[in-house]
Amino acid sequence: MxxxxxxxxYGIFCGIFQMLLYFRIGEKVLFSDIILVLSFYKPIxxxxxxxDMVMNLIPIFIFQILYGTYIxxxxxxxxxxxxxxxxxxxxxxxxxxxKLFGYIILYLIILLISSTLFCMLNFEVVFDKGSxxxxxxxxxxxxxxxxxxxxxxxxxxxxxxxxxxVAVVLSIQLILVLLLNVFDTCIPFENNLAINIxxxxxxxxxxxxxxxxxxxxxxxxxxxxxxxxxxxxxxSIVYLGLLGVIIxxxxxxxxxxxxxxxxNRETGGL
Amino acid sequence: MDMLISSIKTQYKMIVEKKNYYLMFLxxxxxxxxxxxxxxxxxxxxxVTEMYHPMRLLLLANTGYYFYFFMLxxxxxxxxxxxxxxxxxxxINEQIFIQSRTGIKNYYFGKLIATFLSTFxxxxxxxxxxxxxxxxAFPNNxxxxxxxxxxxxxxxLESIHRLLLPNLYIRSIYLYVILLTIIWGxxxxxxxxxxxxxxxxxxxxxxxFLFLPIYILSxxxxxxxxxxxQIDKTTYYFFYFDIFDTSRKSLMGYIxxxxxxxxxxxxxxxxxxxxxxxL
Numbered sequence: 131m132x133x134x135x136x137x138x139x140y141g142i143f144c145g146i147f148q149m150l151l152y153f154r155i156g157e158k159v160l161f162s163d164i165i166l167v168l169s170f171y172k173p174i175x176x177x178x179x180x181x182d183m184v185m186n187l188i189p190i191f192i193f194q195i196l197y198g199t200y201i202x203x204x205x206x207x208x209x210x211x212x213x214x215x216x217x218x219x220x221x222x223x224x225x226x227x228x229k230l231f232g233y234i235i236l237y238l239i240i241l242l243i244s245s246t247l248f249c250m251l252n253f254e255v256v257f258d259k260g261s262x263x264x265x266x267x268x269x270x271x272x273x274x275x276x277x278x279x280x281x282x283x284x285x286x287x288x289x290x291x292x293x294x295x296v297a298v299v300l301s302i303q304l305i306l307v308l309l310l311n312v313f314d315t316c317i318p319f320e321n322n323l324a325i326n327i328x329x330x331x332x333x334x335x336x337x338x339x340x341x342x343x344x345x346x347x348x349x350x351x352x353x354x355x356x357x358x359x360x361x362x363x364x365x366s367i368v369y370l371g372l373l374g375v376i377i378x379x380x381x382x383x384x385x386x387x388x389x390x391x392x393x394n395r396e397t398g399g400l
Numbered sequence: 401m402d403m404l405i406s407s408i409k410t411q412y413k414m415i416v417e418k419k420n421y422y423l424m425f426l427x428x429x430x431x432x433x434x435x436x437x438x439x440x441x442x443x444x445x446x447x448v449t450e451m452y453h454p455m456r457l458l459l460l461a462n463t464g465y466y467f468y469f470f471m472l473x474x475x476x477x478x479x480x481x482x483x484x485x486x487x488x489x490x491x492i493n494e495q496i497f498i499q500s501r502t503g504i505k506n507y508y509f510g511k512l513i514a515t516f517l518s519t520f521x522x523x524x525x526x527x528x529x530x531x532x533x534x535x536x537a538f539p540n541n542x543x544x545x546x547x548x549x550x551x552x553x554x555x556x557l558e559s560i561h562r563l564l565l566p567n568l569y570i571r572s573i574y575l576y577v578i579l580l581t582i583i584w585g586x587x588x589x590x591x592x593x594x595x596x597x598x599x600x601x602x603x604x605x606x607x608x609f610l611f612l613p614i615y616i617l618s619x620x621x622x623x624x625x626x627x628x629x630q631i632d633k634t635t636y637y638f639f640y641f642d643i644f645d646t647s648r649k650s651l652m653g654y655i656x657x658x659x660x661x662x663x664x665x666x667x668x669x670x671x672x673x674x675x676x677x678x679l
Contacts, residue, residue: 150627177468181638184472188619192612199606206606283608292608293484297476300611304472308465 134233137196141237144189145244159253162261162353164245165268169340172356175314184307191300193237193276198283198296200230201381205288205388220382227281227378234276238269260350267363268340274370275338278377279303285381288388306335319357327359334373337366407502407510408517414494415482415518424481425522432526435459435466436533443538451542454534455577455643460527460584462642471638475614478588481522482515483595487607505673508600512593512669519592524585531577559646564654580643587641590661597665600672621657 148167166172170186173179201223204212216222242265249255279299286295310333313319319326330336343363344355355361415421439457459466470477489495489511499507549556560566569576591614598613618637625635633650634640640654 147623150623181468181472181636185619185622185636188615188622191615192619195608195611195615198608203606287608292606293480293610296608296611297480300476301473305469308469308472311465311468 134197134200138233138237138240140192140196141240142244144192145241146248148189149245149248159249159255160261161246161255161257162264164242164249164255165261165264166341166353168241168245169268169272169338172341173339174356175310175319177311177314180307180311183310184304187303187307190276190279191303194279194283194299195296197230197233197280198287198299199292200233200280201226201284201385202287202292219385223382223385224378227277227381230280230284231273231277234273234280235269238272238276242269258353260347260353263345263347263350264340264353267343271337271340271363271366271370274367274374275334278334278370278374281374281377281381285377285384288384303335306333309333310336327361330357330359331361331365331369334370337370403502404506404510407498407506408513410498410502411485411507411510411514412517415485415514418485418488420484421481421518421522424477425526428477428522429526429529431466431470432459432530436530436537438466439534440537448539448542450544451539452544452546453542453573454538454540455531455573456544456546457534457538458527458530458577458643460581460641460643461577462644467642471641474637474641475618476611478519478523478591479595479610479614481592482518483592483599483610484607485515486511486596486599487604487610505670508669508673511600512596512665515596516589516593520585520589523588524582527581527584528578531574531581535574562646562648563644564640564649564651577643584641587658590658590665593665594661597668601668 145168149164170183173183204226213219246255283292283295283299286298289295290298310330313326313330317323317326317329319330330342336342341354341356342359343361343366344359345351345363435458443451443457455461459470461467486495489498495507498510502510543551545551545556547556560569563569563576564580565576568579595610595613599610604610621635621637625631625633633648633653635653639645639647639649
């Protein structure tokens with residue numbers, strides 16, 4: 131447990147590293163810009179921008195790898211001793227999921243604080259109107275996405291092993307990002323077809339891009355709405371929340387049906 | 401020396417016989433063939449004057465989605481075949497049997513060389529096969545570029561000097577492509593060996609943590625070009641693996657990076673073998 135608390139320090143390094151980019155941009159930094167930089171900034175559908183998005187996913191991948199063993203570790207060593215004292219595994223899994231979600235929220239808060247403090251020490255940070263709402267949306271949407279992917283890695287690790295589960299979940303995220311390029315090649319977004327917006331909203335990765343959303347509040351909408359479409363945050367929260375609930379239910383079923391083995395799944399010994 | 405060779409042979413055989421190795425080899429080979437057959441059916445019955453140069457249709461020549469998809473998964477694919485070999489040895493305590501026969505130093509260096517060779521094979525053989533297939537299937541006197549510009553356009557002629565080995569490209573495109581494919585195999589081998597060395601030095605509790613060093617390295621290298629304004633060349637690995645990419649690159653930086661990874665792998669292996677040794 132203490133180990134996973136120590137991993138939160140990674141959030142400090144991640145926040146500072148992502149803000150080093152500002153050394154080349156300017157002296158005055160808007161808080162809304164900090165939020166946008168932490169959420170892929172303002173990408174477009176060209177392949178070069180998509181590849182930049184992929185590189186900005188790597189800090190997220192590192193978090194997923196670190197916390198992808200949070201629940202899985204209980205199925206590695208001495209699992210038979212652990213679970214003989216735990217009669218209701220579904221309740222245990224839900225409790226662990228809530229704790230994991232807590233770690234994710236803590237990590238995102240540390241990320242935000244470290245990046246903001248770093249910018250405050252080196253530049254002038256202006257808390258513009260609408261940035262607090264953006265911060266709330268960032269925290270909610272990213273925490274749910276982190277939860278979905280990390281829980282998926284944990285659950286799939288129980289079935290096929292930790293390294294394969296990470297490969298599967300990371301690959302799925304990379305494919306989802308690459309699929310965004312269809313809006314530049316096959317069905318250009320400039321054509322304003324209804325299918326474009328439907329496909330954009332089905333892709334979970336597009337919900338992570340804060341700048342693609344729109345808002346009914348005019349001063350928030352001014353900061354975002356890069357694509358000039360109706361893409362409200364509420365729909366993202368509901369969609370990702372639904373995915374999270376489904377993944378949790380699947381996790382409950384898998385954990386409940388998993389036969390406890392007496393050797394260490396990770397190392398083969400006891 | 402005999403012990404080292406026998407260690408390399410044993411460990412190479414152990415790596416190659418594992419399921420994840422031959423499945424990955426098969427997957428990459430099939431993927432390369434998919435790219436080849438896509439090009440065959442796409443350009444079938446096209447006139448030779450409108451046809452692109454056969455080497456421009458390779459997977460590593462960035463013909464489209466196949467290349468991007470492959471590069472996105474590259475940090476995962478390069479680790480899976482052979483870099484887990486030390487962790488697998490520890491799972492079943494196989495290192496004790498090999499070390500008792502060949503010695504600790506020969507075990508570690510044999511493992512490094514076997515990992516390098518096995519990863520080199522996976523990332524070279526399918527791509528060299530594709531070069532041969534493309535030379536057979538497509539007309540060798542076609543000279544078109546995928547940008548549909550003339551090869552004698554001034555912008556095209558200027559961009560040649562931004563390739564990694566422009567003088568070799570001017571002499572012979574085929575030699576250039578073959579050499580860059582071999583370099584790609586060597587780099588992949590070095591990356592896999594580096595990840596293996598990290599797993600030897602740091603005892604990871606979970607196998608999944610082995611993906612961290614390569615992802616951290618690629619992210620840090622990618623950000624360096626944005627953080628340090630003095631660096632006006634790209635540091636994104638994607639552009640160095642693309643055979644015909646014409647963005648500003650640094651051959652010296654590329655070679656230095658690979659040499660540093662190789663040197664650190666060797667030094668760390670020497671340190672580890674000295675640590676475990678009684679003599």
